[in-house]
Amino acid sequence: xxxxxxxxxxxxxxxxxxxxxxxxxxxxxxxxxxxxxxxxxxxxxxxxxxxxxxxxxxxxxxxxxxxxxxxxxxxxxxxxxxxxxxxxxxxxxxxxxxxxxxxxxxxxxxxxxxxxxxxxxxxxxxxxxxxxxxxxxxxxxxxxxxxxxxxxxxxxxxxxxxxxxxxxxxxxxxxxxxxxxxxxxxxxxxxxxxxxxxxxxxxxxxxxxxxxxxxxxxxxxxxxxxxxxxxxxxxxxxxxxxxxxxxxxxxxxxxxxxxxxxxxxxxxxxxxxxxxxxxxxxxxxxxxxxxxxxxxxxxxxxxxxxxxxxxxxxxxxxxxxxxxxxxxxxxxxxxxxxxxxxxxxxxxxxxxxxxxxxxxxxxxxxxxxxxxxxxxxxxxxxxx
Amino acid sequence: xxxxxxxxxxxxxxxxxxxxxxxxxxxxxxxxxxxxxxxxxxxxxxxxxxxxxxxxxxxxxxxxxxxxxxxxxxxxxxxxxxxxxxxxxxxxxxxxxxxxxxxxxxxxxxxxxxxxxxxxxxxxxxxxxxxxxxxxxxxxxxxxxxxxxxxxxxxxxxxxxxxxxxxxxxxxxxxxxxxxxxxxxxxxxxxxxxxxxxxxxxxxxxxxxxxxxxxxxxxxxxxxxxxxxxxxxxxxxxxxxxxxxxxxxxxxxxxxxxxxxxxxxxxxxxxxxxxxxxxxxxxxxxxxxxxxxxxxxxxxxxxxxxxxxxxxxxxxxxxxxxxxxxxxxxxxxxxxxxxxxxxxxxxxxxxxxxxxxxxxxxxxxxxxxxxxxxxxxxxxxxxxxxxxxxxxxxxxxxxxxxxxxxxxxxxxxxxxxxxxxxxxxxxxxxxxxxxxxxxxxxxxxxxxxxxxxxxxxxxxxxxxxxxxxxxxxxxxxxxxxxxxxxxxxxxxxxxxxxxxxxxxxxxxxxxxx
Numbered sequence: 001x002x003x004x005x006x007x008x009x010x011x012x013x014x015x016x017x018x019x020x021x022x023x024x025x026x027x028x029x030x031x032x033x034x035x036x037x038x039x040x041x042x043x044x045x046x047x048x049x050x051x052x053x054x055x056x057x058x059x060x061x062x063x064x065x066x067x068x069x070x071x072x073x074x075x076x077x078x079x080x081x082x083x084x085x086x087x088x089x090x091x092x093x094x095x096x097x098x099x100x101x102x103x104x105x106x107x108x109x110x111x112x113x114x115x116x117x118x119x120x121x122x123x124x125x126x127x128x129x130x131x132x133x134x135x136x137x138x139x140x141x142x143x144x145x146x147x148x149x150x151x152x153x154x155x156x157x158x159x160x161x162x163x164x165x166x167x168x169x170x171x172x173x174x175x176x177x178x179x180x181x182x183x184x185x186x187x188x189x190x191x192x193x194x195x196x197x198x199x200x201x202x203x204x205x206x207x208x209x210x211x212x213x214x215x216x217x218x219x220x221x222x223x224x225x226x227x228x229x230x231x232x233x234x235x236x237x238x239x240x241x242x243x244x245x246x247x248x249x250x251x252x253x254x255x256x257x258x259x260x261x262x263x264x265x266x267x268x269x270x271x272x273x274x275x276x277x278x279x280x281x282x283x284x285x286x287x288x289x290x291x292x293x294x295x296x297x298x299x300x301x302x303x304x305x306x307x308x309x310x311x312x313x314x315x316x317x318x319x320x321x322x323x324x325x326x327x328x329x330x331x332x333x334x335x336x337x338x339x340x341x342x343x344x345x346x347x348x349x350x351x352x353x354x355x356x357x358x359x360x361x362x363x364x365x366x367x368x369x370x371x372x373x374x375x376x377x378x379x380x381x382x383x384x
Numbered sequence: 385x386x387x388x389x390x391x392x393x394x395x396x397x398x399x400x401x402x403x404x405x406x407x408x409x410x411x412x413x414x415x416x417x418x419x420x421x422x423x424x425x426x427x428x429x430x431x432x433x434x435x436x437x438x439x440x441x442x443x444x445x446x447x448x449x450x451x452x453x454x455x456x457x458x459x460x461x462x463x464x465x466x467x468x469x470x471x472x473x474x475x476x477x478x479x480x481x482x483x484x485x486x487x488x489x490x491x492x493x494x495x496x497x498x499x500x501x502x503x504x505x506x507x508x509x510x511x512x513x514x515x516x517x518x519x520x521x522x523x524x525x526x527x528x529x530x531x532x533x534x535x536x537x538x539x540x541x542x543x544x545x546x547x548x549x550x551x552x553x554x555x556x557x558x559x560x561x562x563x564x565x566x567x568x569x570x571x572x573x574x575x576x577x578x579x580x581x582x583x584x585x586x587x588x589x590x591x592x593x594x595x596x597x598x599x600x601x602x603x604x605x606x607x608x609x610x611x612x613x614x615x616x617x618x619x620x621x622x623x624x625x626x627x628x629x630x631x632x633x634x635x636x637x638x639x640x641x642x643x644x645x646x647x648x649x650x651x652x653x654x655x656x657x658x659x660x661x662x663x664x665x666x667x668x669x670x671x672x673x674x675x676x677x678x679x680x681x682x683x684x685x686x687x688x689x690x691x692x693x694x695x696x697x698x699x700x701x702x703x704x705x706x707x708x709x710x711x712x713x714x715x716x717x718x719x720x721x722x723x724x725x726x727x728x729x730x731x732x733x734x735x736x737x738x739x740x741x742x743x744x745x746x747x748x749x750x751x752x753x754x755x756x757x758x759x760x761x762x763x764x765x766x767x768x769x770x771x772x773x774x775x776x777x778x779x780x781x782x783x784x785x786x787x788x789x790x791x792x793x794x795x796x797x798x799x800x801x802x803x804x805x806x807x808x809x810x811x812x813x814x815x816x817x818x819x820x821x822x823x824x825x826x827x828x829x830x831x832x833x834x835x836x837x838x839x840x841x842x843x844x845x846x847x848x849x850x851x852x853x854x855x856x857x858x859x860x861x862x863x864x865x866x867x868x869x870x871x872x873x874x875x876x877x878x879x880x881x882x883x884x885x886x887x888x889x890x891x892x893x894x895x896x897x
Binding site: 059060121274285286 | 412413416419420425426428429432433435436437448449450451455456459460496497498499500501502503504505506507508509510625627674
């Protein structure tokens with residue numbers, strides 16, 4: 001009679017994991033890549049990244065991928081490509097008449113390539129499609145970048161890219177009532193992932209991977225943090241692959257959202273693909289089973305101030321809106337919420353007992369002597 | 385992943401000799417398909433982590449990587465077990481330490497699949513000339529559906545010859561008929577086909593599983609017909625990676641594969657224009673072989689809106705999924721007009737009335753028990769009703785469950801219980817083929833072995849009652865892994881004994897000194 005027991009009654013749980021959406025934010029800041037040029041050129045990273053993307057797509061038929069470029073001054077989708085700019089890439093570049101011709105030929109080549117992909121019997125077609133589209137749109141992006149446009153800013157639009165990624169995720173994961181046009185794979189309307197049990201897939205199956213090469217994001221502190229809080233709320237892990245530069249915020253991002261943070265050293269960058277495959281490929285299901293890299297390591301929790309966007313260890317916090325400032329405010333008014341913040345006795349030299357003067361000669365002498373002896377000693381020690 | 389289908393294919397693959405595997409794994413498309421289709425999720429992650437690793441991955445490192453809780457460990461064991469059964473992963477000794485290593489052929493081909501390198505042409509060679517009579521995707525869909533349903537009609541029609549309107553459609557080739565007989569789906573009695581129990585199992589599966597079931601029978605048959613099984617298999621996996629609506633060239637197929645084209649077109653898996661035999665079109669049945677997408681797309685109106693499903697599908701089948709509403713009072717409403725689906729339903733329900741797009745029926749004790757007498761099990765009926773439940777029923781079960789992530793029962797629990805009870809009235813025994821293991825050794829050894837078997841998912845029953853009470857027997861469904869375990873245990877014990885003896889010997893020497 002046990003077979004009729006109620007425990008068996010509910011639907012047998014499908015052991016197949018639901019499809020996952022991987023959104024990659026690629027930092028294409030030309031300044032940072034020119035610095036990285038010798039150790040890891042962009043082309044090499046792209047080659048590794050494409051294998052990684054293929055591996056992600058290979059895991060499940062319904063897995064999706066999206067790539068967003070975080071360029072200087074703007075963020076753009078590399079894959080899937082927006083429908084408007086795709087057929088005639090020249091329309092977006094009307095401002096740069098001298099480049100029109102170049103882009104035109106590029107676009108033509110691109111079209112030819114797309115036709116060629118279907119002829120290649122050595123490549124799985126979905127892989128080839130992603131690769132061609134991605135490379136083509138990246139080429140477009142690079143060719144539209146002029147010295148003029150670079151002159152304005154040197155930083156990368158991580159915040160904008162994060163926001164784009166979030167919109168894409170929410171568009172893809174909500175049960176879409178959009179008219180889905182799945183036959184045209186170039187259409188920008190993202191095909192909703194296979195609904196599991198009649199419902200759109202939860203945002204829990206989406207994740208973001210940021211491939212970051214530039215440092216100093218302090219000027220975007222507030223928008224980045226806002227995007228991150230949105231990710232945290234939607235349970236979207238933000239994984240960080242830090243190839244160069246140093247930003248405390250991205251490490252916080254991974255920590256905040258439960259993502260993975262890996263910053264391989266220069267020597268380790270040769271095995272970049274292995275980092276990608278082992279550290280970033282496991283999706284939410286696999287991460288329940290496997291230990292994620294970097295768990296339990298220390299995280300730099302410093303924040304940037306709201307007034308000068310400096311990274312501060314110790315700052316001043318508005319008691320009303322929790323804005324952070326690096327120095328006491330001039331007119332005693334919070335810059336964010338306008339609250340009057342009186343600091344009656346700030347700036348007055350605190351009454352401190354004057355320091356007892358140490359016996360300088362003896363103490364200093366010994367330290368100097370110690371140092372003097374120590375440094376050459378260790379220098380001698382190392383070669384031996 | 386429809387687990388029944390992949391299990392079926394897994395069982396078939398597993399009994400192939402290692403040499404066949406090595407030959408199979410030379411094709412990147414095969415590797416990709418096996419990787420995607422047959423492996424559990426964790427196994428895929430493991431394979432990809434190991435793929436670009438130059439040296440074997442130490443087993444100890446893997447143990448550290450997997451979280452120590454019981455679920456993770458057992459998931460890991462299961463993944464490793466399947467990987468070993470498919471000869472993808474093997475344990476090797478690397479510098480004195482045991483490590484996991486991917487099969488050379490497999491990793492080479494999977495790398496080629498991921499990077500698109502090499503010149504293997506295993507992802508199908510498209511025809512570069514323009515077809516004189518191009519075919520559309522919708523034509524291919526219709527073709528596939530007609531061919532496949534003709535097969536199903538043949539199987540189901542052998543159970544009921546009374547439902548009219550089917551005699552004209554049941555025109556399947558003699559080769560397919562023979563295949564169905566050899567596969568045990570129908571049995572010939574007095575030159576009249578009769579459906580068998582496995583035929584019912586076949587019918588009640590979802591379509592992707594049906595295709596695989598039939599193809600595996602085909603594979604088994606093909607050996608007898610002098611066809612190369614490796615060629616057959618790799619062609620099937622290649623088909624799964626083709627693109628719908630593109631024609632592919634037949635020029636670089638092996639003779640075996642060229643012979644297959646005709647049979648596959650009988651199944652509706654590919655379409656070949658009878659005039660122009662230099663090209664073939666894969667249908668949706670083929671392109672979804674190695675994926676989870678529904679093989680025959682239902683009309684989109686069926687899955688979204690319930691009331692407007694009239695005009696579109698009056699001629700064709702009423703959609704692949706989601707047309708049955710089952711009430712707690714055993715009444716069943718099926719939004720379909722397809723004679724095939726109706727005759728499948730009539731296997732275990734008593735039909736009441738029929739409207740242009742709706743059939744009403746009732747589950748009764750007589751109808752269920754007559755189905756059970758025909759060899760259908762209650763589980764089959766329940767799973768059929770569940771997979772084909774109307775979207776509204778799913779929505780309801782989800783709404784009832786609210787915020788809880790696990791979905792509630794889709795079918796009314798009372799009806800599900802009653803179906804099982806009706807079956808239990810007739811039979812009270814389940815038989816499972818397997819192995820009985822006894823005389824394991826000490827009670828601790830026994831407990832350990834049982835725990836291992838449970839982690840592998842092969843344990844059916846343990847007769848021990850803990851604390852060394854009860855009979856120290858247990859019953860497993862698979863033996864190969866267990867025998868490996870016992871061998872390792874015996875080896876460890878022997879080693880321990882030797883060490884102890886050596887220690888004793890060493891002590892003696894010391895005393896002498």
